[in-house]
Amino acid sequence: MGVEYVSRVPRPPLDGLIDDLYYLEGAPPYARLTLPPSPSALLIVNLGAPFRIRAGIDIETAEYADGCVVTMPTRAFEFGYPPETRSVGVHFKPWGPAPFLPMPAAELCDRPVTVEQVWGRPAIAELRDRLATAAGPDEMLTLLEEELMRRLCETAGLGLVRHTSSVIAATSGAVAIGDLSVAAGVSSTHLAQRFKELIGVTPKRLARTYRFTATVFAIDPAGPIDWGDLAGGAGYFDQAHFGHEFRAFTGLTPTRYVEVRRRFLREHPGHALDGWPLPAD
Structure with a gap:
């Protein structure tokens, strides 16, 4: 099986914070992929088996079941994937996660966290349930967009x-x-x-x-x-x-x-x- 990848730009005002929303399902090309740092941030809501992230050669690999939030990194990260992966996610502009975070972005620099740590266990569990029962990728991206719109807040600076x-x-x-x-x-x-x-x-x-x-x-x-x-x-x-x-x-x-x-x-x-x-x- 190959990879199904669907993406779209969200509606305003999210498009000023986000490059695109995406759906990903299938077999990764490699079990481990290195992502060099880029001027972007990432939110993954995982719907399949857990994946792993190693945030630098001097950091222990950590497992993520519900997904992760990665603010703009300064080092290459290594992602380890299961044989089949399924997720929805957000490619943020560098400043994009700020209105959705309960803490300063500096606290997360090169420290990926679970979505639960950012939004809480009940919220991410409920979102994952709704995504898992959605009719298809388009509906899933709509649900994700609605969640982001609901959480969007004013951010000083x-x-x-x-x-x-x-x-x-x-x-x-x-x-x-x-x-x-x-x-x-x-x-x-x-x-x-x-x-x-x-x-x-x-x-x-x-x-x-x-x-x-x-x-x-x-x-x-x-x-x-x-x-x-x-x-x-x-x-x-x-x-x-x-x-x-x-x-x-x-x-x-x-x-x-x-x-x-x-x-x-x-x-x-x-x-x-x-x-x-x-x-x-």
Whole structure:
């Protein structure tokens, strides 16, 4: 069995917080997948067997039965899947989870938590029951969207963080961080505090992540790669700086990354999950 993947953009105002809602069912391409950090956050409501997450090489693997919430990470995570997986989820913009969290995002940075820890056991149990008896993926995504709309609340500082993050995103991270606070009319300390509260990382870290992500998406693993041109075009000081960032974000050298990406393309051409996850086996 392959993978069934259905996604859609939610209606306003959720579309200002969320890139898409998705439904996923089937056999993962690999039992373990590595997800390098990206400028996004994730909510998974699990409807199948438990999955596992290792949030860094120095962290013990943890099991998640009801699902998980992952704010914007700063390190690569390893996901371990059962032979068959079934879930619905949310791909948030970096600031997206903030209106749905009972705690500052900084407390969850690189610390995935269960959905129960965020929304409580009765709420997630009831939501999972409703999702499990839904008629199909479309109805499931509607139920998830309705739950998010019901939980949406006002969040202090969200407008500031969202606008500043959008400027960072529009430049793929190539923006002077000091200029951002000046343009926003706040101190750099205040801006950094708001970012930590609502995203979990500083503006500088978000910019680094946007730059790295844009650079990776510029790589065509099917063709020859001029690493010097790629590094220079992305604004890295030199190839050594680029290589250091690559290892910090993925745990791999650039050439090893391409080898792994080519393996995924070769073994699972056209797969729904191709693009960012990497086989960890």
